Amino acid sequence: MVNMEKTTEQMILETARNHFVQYGYGAARMQEIADDAGINKAMLHYYFRSKENLYHEIVIRTLDYLLPRLFKAFKQEGLLFERIENIIDTYIETLIEQPDIPFFVMSELSQKRERFIEELKKRSKHFPPVQSFLAQMAQEMQAGKIKQINPIHLFLNILSMTVFPFIVKPVFCTLFEFSDTAFEQLMLERKPIIMEFIKSSIELK
Amino acid sequence: MVNMEKTTEQMILETARNHFVQYGYGAARMQEIADDAGINKAMLHYYFRSKENLYHEIVIRTLDYLLPRLFKAFKQEGLLFERIENIIDTYIETLIEQPDIPFFVMSELSQKRERFIEELKKRSKHFPPVQSFLAQMAQEMQAGKIKQINPIHLFLNILSMTVFPFIVKPVFCTLFEFSDTAFEQLMLERKPIIMEFIKSSIELK
DNA sequence: AAATAGTTTAACTTTATGGTTAACATGGAA
DNA sequence: TTCCATGTTAACCATAAAGTTAAACTATTT
Known part of the structure; x- marks a missing residue:
């Protein structure tokens, strides 16, 4: 599924971003992000290792686009x-x-x-x-x-x-x-x- | 210690407010608020029943002062x-x-x-x-x-x-x-x- | 079709957190 | 002093959340 990677990763990033923005880092739930993205929670860790890391990735990408x-x-x-x-x-x-x-x-x-x-x-x-x-x-x-x-x-x-x-x-x-x-x-x-x-x-x- | 009530309650409200502001509701930790206020965690519940309630109290007081x-x-x-x-x-x-x-x-x-x-x-x-x-x-x-x-x-x-x-x-x-x-x-x-x-x-x- | 690398899942473990309890302290009223 | 109300604490509980694992599935390469 070599070409679904991007889609899954993209899906995670978008969904996670919405959750982080809406609830803040501390109140955002990995499980809910996974549910909302239509994937298994383990996938979040597979792609981004940890919550902290996933968050950081989003910050970086947002700044790199925005600034x-x-x-x-x-x-x-x-x-x-x-x-x-x-x-x-x-x-x-x-x-x-x-x-x-x-x-x-x-x-x-x-x-x-x-x-x-x-x-x-x-x-x-x-x-x-x-x-x-x-x-x-x-x-x-x-x-x-x-x-x-x-x-x-x-x-x-x-x-x-x-x-x-x-x-x-x-x-x-x-x-x-x-x-x-x-x-x-x-x-x-x-x-x-x-x-x-x-x-x-x-x-x- | 009839006259420490106000001080303890006040202390809790001030400390909690700082934490809620800094970390957001979801990421604020009752334990840390207690530590920071120099009291036992149970006191938070003694005075304000629940995290939700404590938070609500702070919102109300802030708005009633500010507006x-x-x-x-x-x-x-x-x-x-x-x-x-x-x-x-x-x-x-x-x-x-x-x-x-x-x-x-x-x-x-x-x-x-x-x-x-x-x-x-x-x-x-x-x-x-x-x-x-x-x-x-x-x-x-x-x-x-x-x-x-x-x-x-x-x-x-x-x-x-x-x-x-x-x-x-x-x-x-x-x-x-x-x-x-x-x-x-x-x-x-x-x-x-x-x-x-x-x-x-x-x-x- | 066998092997391999990459992807996905369900079930599990661990840890942290909000909340509870029961015992203890303290200061004032009887 | 004794008694009571209020305040305070340490230890505990239940649960929810982050993170892990091992097995299964899929697609690509050989």
Whole structure:
């Protein structure tokens, strides 16, 4: 069954990821993951040795997929506002596709913070583009093209308005009685709104 | 030892809360909570019957402390910008005092979402002030005093810029090499910056 | 078709965990 | 002092969960 390997392994990874995200590492059950993946529990150990290992594998794969994608946006050279627009687009699209990402990251941060930060540092090659993005902001301020503001704050503002709604989605949707599709619609609406918001707050009058 | 009760009970609640926040409900261990609180495991059951019950008690107490405080800011009548400033102040101060709140909420949302939303709904009496805040925004737009923008987006923008940095604090502090106190400083700096940001983005030119 | 490597299963073992119990301690009221 | 309520402990139990094993099954190679 040489070619079912991938499918079984893939199946395990997907199912396990859902369980880890939903219940957290400690509350996720190997038996339930196996049941849900339609396989025997021993298979989990056959493919991944232990729960800890399976989890780690998922973290690695998620980061290896996510970070290049999220940081690519920072790499694009161009006008400052083009870069900003690029970043907003990338984040919103990624988060619409994978709405469980914030929960995954938060769960990591609260339960396995040290190790998660370690994994991030290992991938710090993705980080320089962020620095260059901040540098460009500083440059345009120096050149008197946009308002003076600590680039870190501007950076935080951009990411905040883009990512935060996805984090509080469940509470938001309950309190304001939004359906999943209505929420998605609202997030797509947000792209130009955030751009407009940022533009009018940093361009010189 | 009639007057140690409170102390023991308090000790349990505090310690347990830390564990639940850090590890999540499923991964938190009664034995470790007991050890950490310096008491016998049986005491946990003596005071709170079961793990589930202890947890529930903590959720209830946290919400009963947090929601009135957070929503009080929305209740304050006044000029729109005064209300906004009030909200930002309240959130930043609360989050500086209790930086684990976002993790607590996120852990709830990913692991006990249904029940958490239930508890929120039970306390929905706090919610009307938010509606009145949104209404005031809409009113000022109608009156031509500020730019036209969907109040929901404006509301999201305010909360985003205020709360998001606290959520990503661990990642942020690592990547930008900020200490805890430097981060706190940055957050205090943010108050006027967020205000300025919002003002210039919604006031008419 | 025999051999081999890789895959899957049911049954089992071990360990950790939430919860219980019964005995013991302590401080105040009678 | 004696008695009682409250608080506290160590030892125990039942169960659920992670992890193991040995046998069976499947596909590929020879």
